[in-house]
Amino acid sequence: MDTEITLRVDGAAHPLTVDTRTTLLDALRERLRNTSPKKGCDHGQCGACTVLLDGRRVNSCLVLAVTVGDAEVTTSDGLAAGGQPHPLHRSFVERDAFQCGYCTPGQVCSAAGVIEEARAGWPSAVTADLTAADAELTDAEIRERMSGNLCRCAAYANIVPAVADVAQASGVRR
Amino acid sequence: MREFRYAAATDPAAAVALLAGEPSGAFLGGGTNLVDLMKLGVATPDVLVDVRTLTSREVTDAADGGLRIGAGVPNADLAADRRVRERYPVLAQALLAAASGQLRNRATTAGNLLQRTRCGYFTDVTRPCNKRSPGSGCGALRGLHRNHAVLGQTLDGPGTCVATQPSDMAVAMVALDAVVQVLGPDGARSIPIGELHRLPGDDASRDTTLRHGELVTAVDLPPMDMPSRYRKVRDRASFAFALVSVAAALRVEDGVVADVRLALGGVAHKPWRAAVAEGALRGRPATEESFAAAADAELAAATPLPGNGYKVPLARNVVVRTLLELTGGLA
Known part of the structure; x- marks a missing residue:
């Protein structure tokens, strides 16, 4: 059933008529031709479709486009403001944190979310002291917090330092 | 995915009234489980009533020293709440041990409670499953059931089901004697969380004791002074x-x-x-x-x-x- 919506993506508003069944991922890729978020499993298990919704990382394959409302959608493309790569884009290249690159836009959006969550002091399942005032992003913390993003090339060993570099530069404890 | 109408309501009472007239409709929270089940053809609602932003997204202090958790509070926010981390570590740990960061950002408290089993026979419409299709049998009983139940199953008859309830959060809330606040077509009621989920008995299709159209509006945590x-x-x-x-x-x-x-x-x-x-x-x-x-x-x-x-x-x-x-x- 068709519904009229306006999606706010990477700083621009896009009026669209979508079938209610359309996911945010499909709206981005098939209607707006923003192919930066990828369709991997389409079931919220691989993280390739990760985008930021009002700054928080979510699986866009499980979000119905009709539910997005006025929320600001940021894709990996949108993190490159003015065509300038985001620090995470640079660190993924510098650390050789991918091979095929298919999961990378999702990894980058997820990492951006991880760093913001750590700055907000959120703990994780491997945080020893739940009541600590601020969060540390040790390698173990990064691995746990990034577990919603699979990399079938298994570039994890380089993804962890790529995230760590930017976390450190952002003032997050390591 | 089956076609459906998308309905937004202005407040919880309106959402309840809307769904009461839609026997094949469903409430939509974060969608992290329901949307997936709709893609799989396991859930086939003809109307979705969006309640994600209707119910409270706040955790508030209760008069008795406990906490009231709004049904719309995302799992991530609940795990990060300082009062939960300090006074209810069992709940913070359960939430943090569940799903992924992306899913916790989207999934709601009520939706987490009401998520369906991940039994592979339930989620595969080509297989028999009494929960999804009552009377079709239980594929897991003589199939793959390594992850399945060891207590309280129904091992024969039309209700045969060996599935498990998948929520970590709910397990912690049961240990905490939480109380679930519900709004239904007949008004509001409180359900001790131990009485929310049910054993399969002779009807595996029902995970909980909620009636159609009842909306979870909050979960109350009594004070807890034990480690x-x-x-x-x-x-x-x-x-x-x-x-x-x-x-x-x-x-x-x-x-x-x-x-x-x-x-x-x-x-x-x-x-x-x-x-x-x-x-x-x-x-x-x-x-x-x-x-x-x-x-x-x-x-x-x-x-x-x-x-x-x-x-x-x-x-x-x-x-x-x-x-x-x-x-x-x-x-």
Whole structure:
């Protein structure tokens, strides 16, 4: 059933008529031709479709486009403001944190979310002291917090330092 | 995916009224489970009433010293809430051990409680499943059931079902004696969380005691002054459902168990309150021997299947270890 919506993506508003069944991922890729978020499993298990919704990382394959409302959608493309790569884009290249690159836009959006969550002091399942005032992003913390993003090339060993570099530069404890 | 109408309501009462007139409709929270089940053809609502932003997204202090959790509070926010981290560590740990960061950002408190089983026969419409298609049988009973229930299953008859309830959060809330606030077509009611989820009995299609059109609006946590913790055992270190989990709280006075709460996850069609073990522990010495005897007493009722017998000793050992940790007997 068709519904009229306006999606706010990477700083621009896009009026669209979508079938209610359309996911945010499909709206981005098939209607707006923003192919930066990828369709991997389409079931919220691989993280390739990760985008930021009002700054928080979510699986866009499980979000119905009709539910997005006025929320600001940021894709990996949108993190490159003015065509300038985001620090995470640079660190993924510098650390050789991918091979095929298919999961990378999702990894980058997820990492951006991880760093913001750590700055907000959120703990994780491997945080020893739940009541600590601020969060540390040790390698173990990064691995746990990034577990919603699979990399079938298994570039994890380089993804962890790529995230760590930017976390450190952002003032997050390591 | 089946076509559906999308309906937004202005407040919870309007959402309840809307769904009351739609027998094949469903409430939509974060969608992390429902949208997936719709893609799989397992859930086929013809109307979705979006309640994600209708119910409260706040955690508020209750007059009794407890907390009221709005039904719309995302799992991530609840886990990060400082009051939860300090006073209800079992709940924060359960939330943090569940799903992924992306899913926790989107999933709501009510949706987490009401998520469906991850039994592979339930989620595959080509297989028999009494939960999805009553009367079709249970594929797991003689199929793949390594991850399935060892307590309280229905092993024959039309209700046959060996599925588990997948929520970690619910297991912690059961140990905390939470109370679920519900708004329905006939008004509001409170459900002790131990009475929310049900065993399959003779109707595996019903996960809970909620009636059609009833909307979870909040979950109340009573005050908790005992140390508590959650321990989850799974096949990989992160982002996997529990094989077995334990939510426990323990108060020891003069070496004796003064009070204890114990609930198990991954072992039954509902979060399993280990009331037998609790009864066996109160007034007993807080020792490994007491903990093991209590766990054995609880698990004496287990009816494991050929492929999941490992869960019985696993549950026993996780109970013992978790209680020992709460006594400070294990680092």
